[in-house]
Amino acid sequence: MSGSDPAQIFLEEAHDLLVQLEDTLLDLEDRPADAELIDTAFRALHTLKGSGAMFGFDALAAFTHHVENAFDVLRKTKRAPTRALIEVALAAKDRMRVLIAHPGTAGGGEGDAILAELSRVMADSASGDDGPVADRGHAAGWRVRFRLPVDAMETGTNPLLLLDELGRLGRASVAALTDDVPPLEEINPNACYVRWDVTLETAQPRSAIEDVFIFVMDDMELSIEELAGESVTAVSEAAAAVTLAGEAVAVVPAGAAAEQKPAGAKSADTIRVPAQRLDELMDRVGELVIAQSRLKQIAAASADASVKSVAEEIERLSLDLRDTTMGVRMLPIGQLFSRFRRLIFDLARDLGKEIDLVTVGEETELDKTVIERLSDPLIHLIRNSMDHGIEDPADRAAAGKPAKGQITLSARHAGAEVRVSISDDGRGLDRARIRTKAEDSGLLAPGAKLSDNELFQVIFQPGFSTAATVTSLSGRGVGMDVVKRTIDGLRGTIDVASSAGRGSTITLRLPLTLAIIDGLLVRVGRGRYVIPLTAVEECVELSTEEDARSRGRSFLNIRGDLVPFLRLRELFNASQPADRYQKVVIVSAGEMRVGLVVDQVIGDHQTVIKSLSKLHADVEIFSGATILGDGTIALILDTVHLVEYGQQQEDRLKAAS
């Protein structure tokens, strides 16, 4: 199993650490004085260095060592990192990623350049001020009492080193308290039974002592008391006893430990599972649901009451199981949002704009696949907002806005869909310019009456760009159509709202999951097909007169609108005679509507989607297949392609007439 390969585990761990490091660095930009963040960054670097060296990533360890040192200095001197330092640290983090991915690329000039920059920045900030080094050196010393967790030595903590480190802070007298040591026959030679009571004469602040224990603090008992004068027993009023053991957090200092605890507890409750296993699980559950609906049919036909009750029980269980399994695949969208913080940080610098990112609803959960596929479209949209939406600081000042622009990423549940929106407080979309441009390029008929949303949909057309100049970021007219295509692929829709001078909001409406859709089951000839319910607008009857009349023109009059329709019987070459009362299912894709003539509308059907194999990749009018209750397969119609097909046919008819 690849999962138990230690190097693989290191890679996963390193990945998490780098993500954590980046987040912390970006947080530091907002709250540079937060000592806790510096500690977190330091710990991430320290762990990277340590585990890296352990798994043979020597170049990584050597490089990280320098960065770790820089943060150690910050930590010890309580100095706030400058923006320049954060930038270097981010560059260093990228370098570490390269060193992990390609351990062979050691000693590149790039890494040296980063380190040189790092030491320059550190020197700069040091000369700026001496830092508010805690000068509470008035304390004569500290009395430190601690007990390590019993398994401390098994997890690699060496108490002797801790004591040595304490000794280096000042003159220490150490007493080992051995009352907890069990009788010889019960002793586990690897366990740590001893408590220590250390009297330390030093001018160092309390934090220096806490730093000694920084890597074991979460699990140990530690109390630090100030010594008044030479008296060993007196306890100063200012001293607070700190106990950090398991649940019994008595007094928590405003320090790292408070935040660390819940995070630590959480990681113990989660496990890593390869995504493929989740997919397999979902497949199995899908099969179970199908088998269950067959059982339900059989039970309905049976007169045996016990069969019926078992069938009902199984139905309840399998639907619960399906919901649970789908829940497992759900991830909070926050992990996607946090990826964009770096993007915005870098882009804001390149563009010379000041931009704040606000995220709302990070805890909103979405299917794993949806989240993965959302990344690219969101990057495009954010770039667009930053480049076109948010003005230069000078323009913003002229418009009476704060110099700092704001981009808000938000996500929330709304029924069976999730709405993800990107808003900016920039200049908004220019209606007149979009219209002119669209009319010039033939995307819009001149003078057509359109709602704002309809007009703005034009920006998602391939090749459409209103940008006068092409920048490195955007303006080439590619990108927005990619957004559109990806969102269509996710069976979602895009809404655009904008007000001139106030900014714009682009909302992506996405289904909760890709694995299951609500569909309308219809029959055409002998075959059964599923139409995604989100695309269905209404069902009407195709009267025999209409049927006969429409042989020539294939249009329906739906409350005054002409809607072209496709006879699925002809499209699917159904050989059976048509039903007497055919139905038309009106489906929409974007602004276009088309009617699909079917023999029978069977009803609502919740569907586990199975993708078609690559042997059917060329069949565009179906997006997948599903297995019905009786075990036969029904194809799922791809409404976007069908509507396109219908419109093309309509165009051909128009051209012919």
Add this chain to the structure above:
Amino acid sequence: MTKWTDERALEVLTFDLENEMFAVEASQVREILDLVTVTEVPHSDPFVSGLINVRGKVVPLADLRVKFGMAEKAATIDTRIVVLDLELDGDPVTVGIRADKVHEVMEVAASALQETPKVGLRWRPEFIRCIGKRGDNFMVVLNITRIFSPMDAAGGEARTAVLEQPAA
């Protein structure tokens, strides 16, 4: 690839199609099913025009008759579906093929296998791995992966390719 040239025997599953005996490597066979309900896929390649449900999986069903230029034939009581696990372009793909009748899994000694003759076959030589002997009869061992791989630009007509070198 050329497993049959070494001294070990080749294990194959034999089946009938239009009075010819064909064989596929037994290691590629997942299972054999009775004919189940087939869902037609409109607008698809006639070679893989259907879908079947194999234990909750949607599996394409292919008809080799299309590839070998044989006339369509209605199903009989002997008709079976041979479900195969293949690897196409590095991805695992499960497919079903129709067989008029399935015989047995048998071992064919390497000595009973011959290279595809360059003339005397009506079918595209790259579809055929080798010719094997079963009693007094011959059977055609198919290169099933090649049959399901996308066609080269020259396209599907069988006769035009007869004089090509057999696939290595």
